[in-house]
Amino acid sequence: MIDTAAHAAPFAPEHDSGAGYISSLPGEDALPGFPRRLCLLGSTGSIGKNALRVAEGRPERFTVAALAGATNLALLAEQAARFRPARLCVLTPSGVDALAGMLPAGYAPDIVHGPEGYASLAADADSDVVLSAIVGAAGLMPTLAAARAGKLVALANKESLVLAGDLIRQACRESGAVILPVDSEHNALFQALGGPGLRELPHVATLVLTASGGPFRDKPAAFLQTVTREQALNHPNWSMGPKISVDSATLMNKGLEVIEACRLFGLPPERVEVVVHPQSIVHSLARYHDGSLLAHLGPPDMRVAIAYCLGYPRRTPLDLPAVDLVALGSLTFEAPRHDDFPCLSLARHSLSLGAWGPVALNAANETAVELFLAGRIAFLDIPRLVDFALTTQAGVYADDLDAILEIDRTTRRRVRERAEGGAPRG
Numbered sequence: 001m002i003d004t005a006a007h008a009a010p011f012a013p014e015h016d017s018g019a020g021y022i023s024s025l026p027g028e029d030a031l032p033g034f035p036r037r038l039c040l041l042g043s044t045g046s047i048g049k050n051a052l053r054v055a056e057g058r059p060e061r062f063t064v065a066a067l068a069g070a071t072n073l074a075l076l077a078e079q080a081a082r083f084r085p086a087r088l089c090v091l092t093p094s095g096v097d098a099l100a101g102m103l104p105a106g107y108a109p110d111i112v113h114g115p116e117g118y119a120s121l122a123a124d125a126d127s128d129v130v131l132s133a134i135v136g137a138a139g140l141m142p143t144l145a146a147a148r149a150g151k152l153v154a155l156a157n158k159e160s161l162v163l164a165g166d167l168i169r170q171a172c173r174e175s176g177a178v179i180l181p182v183d184s185e186h187n188a189l190f191q192a193l194g195g196p197g198l199r200e201l202p203h204v205a206t207l208v209l210t211a212s213g214g215p216f217r218d219k220p221a222a223f224l225q226t227v228t229r230e231q232a233l234n235h236p237n238w239s240m241g242p243k244i245s246v247d248s249a250t251l252m253n254k255g256l257e258v259i260e261a262c263r264l265f266g267l268p269p270e271r272v273e274v275v276v277h278p279q280s281i282v283h284s285l286a287r288y289h290d291g292s293l294l295a296h297l298g299p300p301d302m303r304v305a306i307a308y309c310l311g312y313p314r315r316t317p318l319d320l321p322a323v324d325l326v327a328l329g330s331l332t333f334e335a336p337r338h339d340d341f342p343c344l345s346l347a348r349h350s351l352s353l354g355a356w357g358p359v360a361l362n363a364a365n366e367t368a369v370e371l372f373l374a375g376r377i378a379f380l381d382i383p384r385l386v387d388f389a390l391t392t393q394a395g396v397y398a399d400d401l402d403a404i405l406e407i408d409r410t411t412r413r414r415v416r417e418r419a420e421g422g423a424p425r426g
């Protein structure tokens, strides 16, 4: 048995109800031509830096129209000086002047700031592809702006789909925007299912997401009580930003990815399995009704998925070492340890609560991870606080943006108060 939650209710094909990919997938003729003008949101982060490496290696395919970071102004200035985009965005008004002062003489891009600034870059007519790679719920509004503007959206910010998958789906329907998943598992499924039109989706029994298991996969339960920040950030296979590294250690990342897969492919959670695969070579699999499993394999390097999305539907050659199957010898699979890593089950549970559940789950998790990284709570307090948020809050309406943002705010406040020992209000 792989993931008990997924196998509890086996899918019967005759009960299929409206599976469908989140956006249309037009042929190459209807997509932006090359060279494509890129808007990279979160360019100073792990995904953003990898996207720039892809772009830099292929100037005939990609130009950089806009870059957005938040607080790492020195890196943003360095990237801007190298790629010379016409527009930049930072988090704060003071960052605008500070960044302008770091740029080379004779180069004066338009520099904007804050949530409105990110959204304006995402919707700008002077870019073709928007890479949404801001971390956390802060990525939602720019992702929505790009979807509403009809962009080709390379979506790394999984939190957008967790918070507002339906709103993004609706925006794509109205604008013709195209969503391409950068998250390696979803990108793998997108490829295994056949890209254009995802024609195979109705014939798929389940999607199988692989998980590395994180740095504590084989550690005893008692060890988890003593986990430090440095240990949690030390992922065995992937080099990622701090928030997603902690999410990988708690298995919340896989929980968020189950929700992401449901929203992206229009499938119920019973049709999304999780299996631990420590080598991170098989990035995910589609299980068909005839017993076939189609997998996507590749090196554990995010440039593969990023390049696939930026150049879609054309593949972009990358200078990466080939996966040496003989040297690998064997690929192994095992069941997730649900009892020791409860975040995966909490994420599934949140889906059963209605639209507010994943919003509260995400807000509680982001707050708890921030507190853990700041040394204010223990590793095992993360699932405890998420559980608190899901079990002590009355179900509320969460179908429009205002309601989603309100649940996000309320949950963050309640979790912070709980962690600090105060009695949470409301």
Ligand SMILES: NC(=O)c1ccc[n+]([C@@H]2O[C@H](COP(=O)([O-])OP(=O)(O)OC[C@H]3O[C@@H](n4cnc5c(N)ncnc54)[C@H](OP(=O)(O)O)[C@@H]3O)[C@@H](O)[C@H]2O)c1
Binding pocket: 041, 042, 043, 044, 045, 046, 047, 048, 068, 069, 070, 071, 072, 073, 091, 118, 132, 133, 134, 135, 136, 138, 139, 156, 157, 158, 159, 182, 183, 184, 238, 239, 240, 241, 242, 243, 244, 302
């Ligand atoms: N890293 C991976 O391998 C990977 C794989 C799959 C999916 N993802 C997803 O991709 C997203 C980015 O992950 P990452 O690992 O690249 O994160 P990261 O390295 O922490 O980078 C985060 C980026 O977001 C910016 N940022 C932070 N807070 C912001 C705010 N309030 N408003 C606007 N920008 C803000 C940061 O700017 P500054 O650094 O300038 O402050 C940075 O550019 C996440 O949603 C993650 O789940 C990542």
